[in-house]
Amino acid sequence: MKEGIQETILKELAEGVIQLDDDRVKTAALKAIAEGLDPLVAIQEGLVRGMNTVGQLFQKGEYFVPEVLICADSLYVGLEILKPHLQKGQGIKKVGKVLIGSIEGDVHEIGKSLVSMMMDIGGFAVTDLGVDVPLQKFLSAHKEERCDIMAISALMSTTMLKMPEFIREIKKADPKVLVMVGGAPISRELAQKFGADGYAEDAQGAVLEGKKILHLQ
Amino acid sequence: MVRPPYHSRFSRFFSLQRWREALKQSPVFALFDGQQISRPVCSSPVVNVTLEQMDLCGSSYPESFSHPIHMVNLAESAHTLAGFEGIRLPFDLCIEAEALGCGIKPAGRESPPSVVKPAFENFDSLTIPPDIFDRGRFGIVFEAAVRLRIKYEKSVPIYGGITGPFTLAGHLCGTNKFLKGTIKSPDTVKNVSKRVTDFNIAYANRLLEAGCHFIVVIDPSASGDLISERTFQTFLLPVYQEMHKRIGGKVILHICGNTNKLLPLIAETGFEGFSFEGPAVSVRAARKALGEKMILIGNIPTKTLLLGSPEDVGRDARTAVREKVDLLAPACGVALQTPLANLKAMVQAAIKCRLDNCSDE
Numbered sequence: 213m214k215e216g217i218q219e220t221i222l223k224e225l226a227e228g229v230i231q232l233d234d235d236r237v238k239t240a241a242l243k244a245i246a247e248g249l250d251p252l253v254a255i256q257e258g259l260v261r262g263m264n265t266v267g268q269l270f271q272k273g274e275y276f277v278p279e280v281l282i283c284a285d286s287l288y289v290g291l292e293i294l295k296p297h298l299q300k301g302q303g304i305k306k307v308g309k310v311l312i313g314s315i316e317g318d319v320h321e322i323g324k325s326l327v328s329m330m331m332d333i334g335g336f337a338v339t340d341l342g343v344d345v346p347l348q349k350f351l352s353a354h355k356e357e358r359c360d361i362m363a364i365s366a367l368m369s370t371t372m373l374k375m376p377e378f379i380r381e382i383k384k385a386d387p388k389v390l391v392m393v394g395g396a397p398i399s400r401e402l403a404q405k406f407g408a409d410g411y412a413e414d415a416q417g418a419v420l421e422g423k424k425i426l427h428l429q
Numbered sequence: 430m431v432r433p434p435y436h437s438r439f440s441r442f443f444s445l446q447r448w449r450e451a452l453k454q455s456p457v458f459a460l461f462d463g464q465q466i467s468r469p470v471c472s473s474p475v476v477n478v479t480l481e482q483m484d485l486c487g488s489s490y491p492e493s494f495s496h497p498i499h500m501v502n503l504a505e506s507a508h509t510l511a512g513f514e515g516i517r518l519p520f521d522l523c524i525e526a527e528a529l530g531c532g533i534k535p536a537g538r539e540s541p542p543s544v545v546k547p548a549f550e551n552f553d554s555l556t557i558p559p560d561i562f563d564r565g566r567f568g569i570v571f572e573a574a575v576r577l578r579i580k581y582e583k584s585v586p587i588y589g590g591i592t593g594p595f596t597l598a599g600h601l602c603g604t605n606k607f608l609k610g611t612i613k614s615p616d617t618v619k620n621v622s623k624r625v626t627d628f629n630i631a632y633a634n635r636l637l638e639a640g641c642h643f644i645v646v647i648d649p650s651a652s653g654d655l656i657s658e659r660t661f662q663t664f665l666l667p668v669y670q671e672m673h674k675r676i677g678g679k680v681i682l683h684i685c686g687n688t689n690k691l692l693p694l695i696a697e698t699g700f701e702g703f704s705f706e707g708p709a710v711s712v713r714a715a716r717k718a719l720g721e722k723m724i725l726i727g728n729i730p731t732k733t734l735l736l737g738s739p740e741d742v743g744r745d746a747r748t749a750v751r752e753k754v755d756l757l758a759p760a761c762g763v764a765l766q767t768p769l770a771n772l773k774a775m776v777q778a779a780i781k782c783r784l785d786n787c788s789d790e
Contacts, residue, residue: 232612273690276655276656276657276660277608277654277655277656278608278609278611278612278655278656278660279612279657281605281608281609282609282612282613285609317539317540319534319543319544319545321604321605322604322605322608322655325605343545344534344545368764369731369732369735369736369764370539370540370735370764370765370766373735373764373766396654396686397731397732
């Protein structure tokens with residue numbers, strides 16, 4: 213019986229996220245707590261699983277940016293409710309640390325934020341440096357945070373040209389850090405030419421690529 | 430032998446008189462009037478400014494954004510230096526947003542200005558002041574258009590670019606918020622779009638009055654990369670149709686990125702031209718969906734222009750011409766570091782194609 217309830221709640225959480233329905237997520241999250249469901253399970257098996265489906269729908273071209281943004285909002289509604297109930301030390305285990313930002317001169321935000329959000333949901337600890345981020349800001353942020361991956365985005369072919377220099381300097385400062393790049397004008401070929409360790413075409417791909425270059429998958 | 434500029438050299442009707450007439454008026458006008466011209470013409474309704482042009486013409490960023498003479502100088506440089514049969518102004522997508530109160534990162538030597546902060550906290554507070562055209566840099570663009578028109582009359586088409594309604598609404602209210610609004614509060618978003626569209630139409634008509642021949646509606650936020658066909662159909666198609674009805678001139682729509690799925694809807698906008706981005710959208714696909722309804726403009730990838738050789742550009746240009754593009758143009762605003770030689774290669778490819786029927790050597 214208990215099993216059954218747990219299944220229903222998890223399914224409700226996932227479905228709520230997928231169907232862009234924050235009320236449904238809210239109700240399910242409250243019910244999860246009332247029923248004594250492990251909040252970590254609720255987050256990972258409910259909310260995050262739902263968001264993964266959203267990522268796949270986005271990749272397939274069934275969902276678009278507005279849908280994904282609202283799905284994420286619904287997920288965060290659930291997260292807000294569930295998080296305070298996590299036991300101490302029972303944080304969501306992070307698979308790696310990511311510093312992300314749009315490259316200097318580039319103020320395009322949508323794609324970058326989407327990647328930042330999906331990686332956060334996908335289990336990375338993400339620090340978003342925003343847009344128009346100069347090299348120095350990446351380097352000083354890395355000094356403080358010691359990240360595993362630096363993710364740089366460029367939507368313009370002009371700003372994309374700065375990537376090789378950024379990558380070179382980042383590697384010079386810390387050869388261990390892995391660099392991922394993305395954005396409309398970039399291809400896997402170009403990314404390799406620039407000296408990047410990873411490239412992804414979209415947000416869902418970025419999560420997988422991040423795990424791949426960290427050898428987690 | 431000296432050849433007439435666009436007639437087939439085998440034309441039996443060639444006369445000096447007609448040649449003179451033709452010289453006075455660019456074939457682009459005939460094309461938009463539905464006449465057959467011996468294709469193609471290299472004419473770009475998207476921004477085509479490079480650092481090399483700036484050095485050569487003596488007008489550069491950032492002063493060309495805010496000084497009419499410099500704007501004229503730089504705008505015509507693609508025509509005078511590369512041989513493009515078209516002049517495009519202005520060079521940025523912030524004129525409207527800036528005048529309406531958005532936070533702007535100012536232009537630099539190598540970067541156009543950009544919008545960094547929306548002007549309005551919520552959808553309801555969005556208002557367009559009645560004296561809007563006296564604000565910001567509108568006056569500069571109008572003056573530049575007047576000067577260009579006096580200088581060129583109809584020998585070269587002058588394209589006036591405006592920020593499309595979806596993109597402008599995003600600038601004004603925050604793009605993420607606006608995109609989410611399409612699902613969460615569709616009526617409010619429709620209302621906002623309507624107000625923004627009215628302003629778009631007023632601005633477009635002012636540009637035409639000032640001297641622009643064509644209006645180019647640049648709407649990157651309407652890209653198929655961001656929104657679905659349903660969103661396009663519900664929110665954009667009616668808006669574009671309204672613009673088509675009320676703008677007193679011919680309009681070219683430019684949407685970046687992958688618009689393949691949107692093509693059947695774009696065909697219904699009523700706009701006279703469509704400028705699209707290669708390699709995501711091929712000329713063949715665009716022709717298949719749009720038929721002869723719209724003048725097809727594009728689609729030389731900006732990446733080829735930036736990183737390729739003149740030969741690469743020539744190859745892409747010949748492909749576009751073979752697939753029957755009407756106006757050969759960069760797929761999107763060109764990167765500033767683009768070599769001028771690559772822009773010239775586009776023009777050369779167009780001329781060469783006219784002469785030898787575009788066979789690959």
